[in-house]
Amino acid sequence: MHLDTSAVKEPGAYTGYIRKKILFLCACTAALVLLAFVSLGVGSVTIPFSDVIQTLVYHSSGNVEMIVWNIRLPRVLAAIVCGIGLAAAGVVMQSVLRNPLSSPYTLGVSQAAAFGAAVAITLFGAGTLGRLISDAIVVNNPYLVTICAFLSSLIATSVILLVAKYRSTSPEVMILVGVALAALFTAGTTFLQYFSSAEQIAAIVFWTFGDVGRATWSDLTIIVAVITPCLIYFMVKRWDYNALDSGDETAKSLGVNAERVRTIAMFLSSLIAAVVVSFLGIIGFIGLVSPHMVRRIIGDDQRYLFPGSCIVGGIILLGADTVARIIIAPAVLPAGVLTAFLGAPLFLYLLIRGNPS
């Protein structure tokens, strides 16, 4: 069969419709960049916008230089990259499991990664205790922590994939799987705490609060090195995720190897969750909230939903961290607390509404 297109004109209405989606992505990107500059200036020490720009461009000396380059910039970049990564993991999980309630946090993958990281820190000596509460745990072997977190998250992912294969991916089943896995791995972490000293318990508890402030430049390098290839892979495969949104049968008839795409997507999502948890602790709900916000505006088309969710994920985590820095200044809240305040009500809303997609 061959479709003749010689007499067909370009569909103007559709082109306009796509242009609006691209405009939305551009607007979100601009908002993220603007928020990043604002975020560099706020905190316990307020730095004027012009000084932030001057420091970034001309490398001025003094305290401002130190605060912007050594404290705020890695923090802002970590928030952006991890927000993007968690949102990417969430949107891809929701697509390949065909389940709107999926995300690394709601499926227990983040908790599993936290358990693995806690094992590396407490049992394998990959972390040492700091003297200050702001550096309660210093990870001196980030590779070991990340690998342990990833291996542990793979256990959770394998269970999810097995249930998806032999039972179903219905929202209720997946959420129950998430509850079970989260309980199991949280119990594992508690078990570790039980045999730890009081200082170690405090350190682990503090460490499990998701906080972007502890990211250093070297941490950021590893986070970026892991998340970027995953994002590129997801972007390349966004057509496959679109096909999977219509069901496995349709996807296969369109030439998609549904099982392979689902397995790789879940493993890469776990890897992202593991690396974020290893360096920043558990930050919940970004992967759930941002795809739903973007889906409401530009629909399910993964070509735009995926990048849109990523950018909005970056905005939410950076926004949460920025607010966390000023809400009870000079003290700084962990960003994970604020994302939970934002995400939990939405999660309940989605559960009550039944079929959100």
Next chain:
Amino acid sequence: MILSVEDLSFRYNSHPVLKDVRCQARPDEIVAILGPNGAGKTTLLRCMNAMLRPKTGTVMLGEQEIFSLSRREIAQSIAHVPQHVEPPRVTAFDAILLGRRPWIGMNVRQNDILKVQAIIEQLSLSDLALRHVDAMSGGELQKVAIARALVQEPRVMLLDEPTSSLDLKNQHEIMRFIRSIVHTHHLTALMTMHDLNLALHYADRFILLKDGMVFAAGGEEVITAKLIEEVYGVPVAIRRWGGRCVIVPHADADASLESPGISGGTVMGM
């Protein structure tokens, strides 16, 4: 022969579903796969599309064995419209554009957009193009699913119960639509069906499955009351009305003789 199945057997775990199935389909024809629930109709379609790997036997697409082809190569020749289409929240245009997946790499080309527009114009779906498919009726959704299959530019279309859950008007509209595209584009369509009269009205050939085996295959001449009774276990009568065969349940056969709408009926195969 564009698609031929030879000695195909398939089993789910230890339960045999298809046994030594042989059938063929040619270009420019609609083949109806008939049979009671559980006869193996959907499984046969899935084997033809390499979604299920049979235990024994072969499926040939032209001169090539289907399992020697990649999923993408199969999708470039065979389009499949499943019985249940699960609609995501995308516009009809985007849902149809997905049918270009076997032909595109990273990005959609202008030519892909034009092909979607061409099929939308051919099928008079312009009013639906920017509507979200998750808010469409069953008939509209089925048309979009068929349009997506067509934009794959396949040689063979496999349709699983294309008229299930449609009202009478939409059933005939969809079937007319399929018949016209099959003949316009010289395609081969194989479809599973439960409505025997609809199949008799639109299909060129019939494959009757019973207990996973081909009970009969051929043109309209193979459809006899005796055969239908043996396959479905229900006594029926077949009447001619307006030059076409109509199957009526046996209990209603006498009444239908007296019906003003059906006159001059002759019982076939009784």
